[in-house]
Amino acid sequence: MNFKLLNHYFKFSNQQKTGIVLLFIVVIALQLFYFFADFSQPYYSSVEEDQWMLLQKEIDLQKEEKLKTKYTVYKFNPNFISDYRGYKLGMSTQEIDRLLAFRKENKYVNSAEEFQKVTQVSDSLLKVLSPLFKFPDWKQNKTEFKEERKVFDKKPHYNKEKIVLQDINEASQEDLMKLYGIGEALSLRIIKQKEILGGFVSMEQLQDVWGLSPEVIAELNNRFKVVMPSGFKKIAINDASLKELSQFPYFKYTLAKQIVIYRSMNGNFNNIEDLSKIKGFPVEKAKIISLYLEF
Structure with missing residues (x-):
């Protein structure tokens, strides 16, 4: 094979050599640009999405705190x-x-x-x-307790006149002022409390009215009862918004927000026991609160 003929094809002038070198440089530069350049489209999040991301971050923090929380239970009667x-x-x-x-x-x-x-x-x-x-x-003093109870349990019986109980939600200021111990100021407080709650659902709610003594509350229980108001609308706890929950008299904004977060983390509430697991929930009012809610 004659290699002299092949050498003819590999002979380049200085200009051709320079052109070949420049071509290699351009090819390598394009490859590097393609490798390092970011061709993805910029992503712009909406305000609503940013709010949800902040809420999710708060939920994650709540989960971490929940896992870290340790409770100590002591022996009790x-x-x-x-x-x-x-x-x-x-x-x-x-x-x-x-x-x-x-x-x-x-x-x-x-x-x-x-x-x-x-x-x-x-x-x-x-x-x-x-x-x-x-x-x-x-058990050692059980017989003594029984004897003492027999003495104290013996109470005289009186014939009481049957009283027709009036609906507390229909009572006027004049009706309330007929009771001993209730004046103009207390009667107005009772009516205002009824309006705030949208109607009483339990006579126990009268204990929240400032200024009512236990004796007056007992007298109110002897004269009035609770009849659920017609058209009484309960709060759908699993569908209510943060604004609706925060407007409920027994929930503050902080608790309403905790309810929404807990609901998004654990799903719907099935009963008042599920709701009472939330930190800050007024457990002592659970029975009354449950009468306002729909699960």
Whole structure:
């Protein structure tokens, strides 16, 4: 093979060599530009999307705090469980009501088995709670307690005239002022409280009216009752907006916001027990609040 003929094709002038070098430089520069350049379109988020991202960030922080939170439960006497402690321990309102009704009869539970019999809690919950129970030694003086109760339980019976109870939501200022201990100022406070709430749903709400003594409240219970107002509209807790929840008298804005966050994290609320798990929820008002809500 004659290589001299091939050498003829690889001979370049100085201008050709310069052109080839420049061509290589241009090719390499284009490759580097293609590799490092960002051809993606810029993304601009909306104001609403930014707000949701901030809310999601807050939700993530809430989840982290929830995982870090540790609760210490000390031993206690189950005969004196309050509504708040009952909720914290996982008892339902019905189970707490059974215990409170039992205690109103001046009776006591003396064992975990008797506690389950009265409250009807599940075996799984009893297994968790029973190690925390601390019972005093009542059995030694049980006969003495019974004898004392017999003495104090004997009360004279009086024939009371049957009174027709009036609807507290229909009562006028004049009707309220007929009761001893209620003047113009107190009657106006009761009516104003009724208007704020959109109507009373329980006579217990009268305890929130400032200035009413226990004796006057007892007299109100003897003369009035609650009849749910016609067209009473409940709040759909799983659909209500932040604005609607914050306008509810028993919820402040902070609690309403916590409800919306909890709802987005855990799904819909099924009952008042789910709602009471939220930090800052007024557990002592749970029964009354539940009458205003729709699950």
